[in-house]
Amino acid sequence: MTDAAMTIGDLATATGTKVVTIRYYEKIGLLPAPARTAGNYRAYAHRHLRQLRFIRRCRALGFTLDEVRQLLRLSSQEGKSCADVDRIAALHLAETEDKIADLERLAARLRQILGRCQAGGVIADCRIVEALWPGEDGREAS
Amino acid sequence: MTDAAMTIGDLATATGTKVVTIRYYEKIGLLPAPARTAGNYRAYAHRHLRQLRFIRRCRALGFTLDEVRQLLRLSSQEGKSCADVDRIAALHLAETEDKIADLERLAARLRQILGRCQAGGVIADCRIVEALWPGEDGREAS
DNA sequence: ATGGTGTCTATAGTGACTATAGGGTCAAGA
DNA sequence: TCTTGACCCTATAGTCACTATAGACACCAT
Numbered sequence: 001m002t003d004a005a006m007t008i009g010d011l012a013t014a015t016g017t018k019v020v021t022i023r024y025y026e027k028i029g030l031l032p033a034p035a036r037t038a039g040n041y042r043a044y045a046h047r048h049l050r051q052l053r054f055i056r057r058c059r060a061l062g063f064t065l066d067e068v069r070q071l072l073r074l075s076s077q078e079g080k081s082c083a084d085v086d087r088i089a090a091l092h093l094a095e096t097e098d099k100i101a102d103l104e105r106l107a108a109r110l111r112q113i114l115g116r117c118q119a120g121g122v123i124a125d126c127r128i129v130e131a132l133w134p135g136e137d138g139r140e141a142s
Numbered sequence: 143m144t145d146a147a148m149t150i151g152d153l154a155t156a157t158g159t160k161v162v163t164i165r166y167y168e169k170i171g172l173l174p175a176p177a178r179t180a181g182n183y184r185a186y187a188h189r190h191l192r193q194l195r196f197i198r199r200c201r202a203l204g205f206t207l208d209e210v211r212q213l214l215r216l217s218s219q220e221g222k223s224c225a226d227v228d229r230i231a232a233l234h235l236a237e238t239e240d241k242i243a244d245l246e247r248l249a250a251r252l253r254q255i256l257g258r259c260q261a262g263g264v265i266a267d268c269r270i271v272e273a274l275w276p277g278e279d280g281r282e283a284s
Numbered sequence: 285a286t287g288g289t290g291t292c293t294a295t296a297g298t299g300a301c302t303a304t305a306g307g308g309t310c311a312a313g314a
Numbered sequence: 315t316c317t318t319g320a321c322c323c324t325a326t327a328g329t330c331a332c333t334a335t336a337g338a339c340a341c342c343a344t
Contacts, residue, residue, distance in 0.1 A: 050275070054274055058274055074271075075265060078264070078265050078266040079265065082271075086256070096248055099245055100242055103241055103245070110231060114228070121224045123216060123227065124220040128224070128228065129216075129217040132217070
């Protein structure tokens with residue numbers, strides 16, 4: 001509950017963020033510039049800690065910094081409709097699901113290629129290489 | 143079967159690659175520099191088409207350009223053991239599977255957060271915003 | 285006073301492209 | 315022959331979300 005000023009290093013350990021990353025967030029306007037000490041050190045207050053935690057939580061969920069920026073802006077407008085927040089989150093979920101589906105397809109194909117490989121052979125007979133090189137007609141090897 | 147020279151545009155349409163990307167691959171040494179015409183146009187031969195197809199196929203499977211470079215180098219050594227190729231592919235599959243697992247966790251969390259949201263509310267009552275903002279104690283809202 | 289750690293700014297690098305500026309080349313049509 | 319438009323050339327800078335480096339200054343304990 002105390003609101004004693006924190007150094008950037010304190011903030012970094014408290015949030016699991018690197019010092020350089022915090023400075024980067026400030027530079028791009030994601031985290032407000034804090035007060036400075038006599039020696040020009042950044043002196044963070046509790047609200048900075050809170051906001052950085054919000055940012056990191058969003059990032060951990062895969063939101064882009066631009067989305068985080070929007071979410072920050074929206075969440076300060078207490079009276080406004082929740083629809084925009086909902087839209088951003090739903091869109092992000094859809095994108096995440098698409099990405100998963102893409103990766104599942106890749107993994108399946110990789111497993112298929114790897115499954116045919118008997119390690120210990122030689123490049124000339126390698127099923128993996130064969131699967132990657134296009135045939136003379138440009139079609140993919142089965 | 144003809145080995146008539148192709149322009150960079152021909153190569154681009156034949157492989158579904160953008161012209162700038164082909165030039166980029168050349169610049170980073172992934173695709174050999176082709177002969178030039180009198181007017182300084184790149185003149186590609188069939189081997190370039192084959193190699194670019196190989197590259198794009200690897201990229202479509204999610205290999206990094208550096209991995210593609212290794213796979214290219216390895217696959218030209220016909221007599222050598224297939225073990226390195228196998229290792230690269232297996233590692234890539236493992237990474238892909240890890241990435242899928244990560245995204246699954248994110249998606250699950252997003253669905254959980256979104257599921258509690260009744261759209262039409264107001265930011266102050268928004269479950270999404272609430273889930274993202276840290277409580278005063280820094281712990282996450284359920 | 286000194287040493288070690290932490291902090292400051294500014295700049296450049298990462299991966300895999302993408303975009304832009306400012307030109308040159310080529311083939312077809314008038 | 316001239317012009318139009320599509321294509322091609324190089325070089326440079328921008329993207330995202332950091333990360334790394336250099337060189338200087340601040341703070342604290344001994």
